Amino acid sequence: METNFESIRGAIQLTRQLASRVNTLSPSTTLAITAKAKEMKASGIDVIGLGAGEPDYNTPDNIIEAAYTSMKEGKTKYTPSGGLPTLKDAVIAKLENDQGLHYLRNEIMIGIGAKHVLYTLFQVMINPGDEVIIPSPYWVSYPEQVKLAGGVPVHIEGKPEAHFKVTAEQIHDAVTEKTKAIIINSPGNPTGMIYSEDELNQIANVCKEKDLWIISDEIYEKLIYGDEKHVSIAQLSEDAKKRTLIINGVSKSHSMTGWRIGYIAGDATVVGAMTNLASHSTSNPTTTSQYAAIEAYNGPQDAVETMRKDFESRLDRVYPQLAAIPGFKVIKPQGAFYLLPEVTEAMEKTGFANVDDFAEALLTKANVAVIPGSGFGSPNTIRLSYATSIELIEEAIRRIHSFVKEKWRI
The missing domain is CATH 3.40.640.10 (Type I PLP-dependent aspartate aminotransferase-like (Major domain))
Known part of the structure; x- marks a missing residue:
């Protein structure tokens, strides 16, 4: 017990030594959810992560080759x-x-x-x-x-x-x-x-x-x-x-x-x-x-257009599936690779007081990682990325749909 008090006292002293500007920072919601999802996946749980803020494509080969060539030429x-x-x-x-x-x-x-x-x-x-x-x-x-x-x-x-x-x-x-x-x-x-x-x-x-x-x-x-x-x-x-x-x-x-x-x-x-x-x-x-x-x-821009077309195809497929979930109101996006459904009714009907708890339950109960909109200044929404395979996105939406239907209170 004495050691615990010493640890707390030490932590307080360290905090006082930090610059005040960093004490005002809010932790990244995106990174926190992603880290927990990776931890669950590492322990053998079948988690589908829809928090990604990056394309699931590899960098085009011509770009990788140019980087490699520059290193071989001594441009380091x-x-x-x-x-x-x-x-x-x-x-x-x-x-x-x-x-x-x-x-x-x-x-x-x-x-x-x-x-x-x-x-x-x-x-x-x-x-x-x-x-x-x-x-x-x-x-x-x-x-x-x-x-x-x-x-x-x-x-x-x-x-x-x-x-x-x-x-x-x-x-x-x-x-x-x-x-x-x-x-x-x-x-x-x-x-x-x-x-x-x-x-x-x-x-x-x-x-x-x-x-x-x-x-x-x-x-x-x-x-x-x-x-x-x-x-x-x-x-x-x-x-x-x-x-x-x-x-x-x-x-x-x-x-x-x-x-x-x-x-x-x-x-x-x-x-x-x-x-x-x-x-x-x-x-x-x-x-x-x-x-x-x-x-x-x-260099050539073909890979850029290929990726854009694929993202558009994924969006066209999964948008109606997401919009069909009870209590989800979804505006079809015009760009990027995110969907931002408004989930106020879904939260209320499934017994969650806020979007953070709702996202936590989707992760721990439905094994789907989404980002709560509170981190984006939008406390009644969740963000889903479709920068992953269409099979995984559709399976994730099925899991979310099943979770909401199961928890729905008449």
């Missing part, structure tokens, strides 16, 4: 902090070809994945007390990264009836004298929803009126379905381009999540500050991964 040394000039040129060409946007090398920085690029951006942009508008549902790391920079996340709700998107009026009403930026994620994680050109135009007008930075996370731009198309808000006008900082990378588009290459395109002063910070923190993105990314952008 330091590079400039902001990335290889040849990779910057590949990004510039991609933005010109895909969006008709023209950038110079000093307006591009290569980072260690889009997540680290965002982190670095907030570190150079945000002063203590600055507010950043974050539409919800949101990707889990946005508010945490803003807080780490000393900023204040300001959440505005994208309601299900608005397809989880926020309006220009909501943004206008949320702006204060402390507001510095807004984050737009289209296609979105966890919603899969896409902002139309008209919606983006209205948002751009508010940002011009209120003089806001626009942080445009476009990491899922290649995964779009049906007749939808990706529009970058930076395309809409010279003013929109001037205030937009595009975040993107090869993780989702080319199934290169583990290679950790992302980029920012935008204002040269901001990009320069980020590059300076990187020079004192990371030195440079992994050299081999940069050569792989050059091939990803400059």
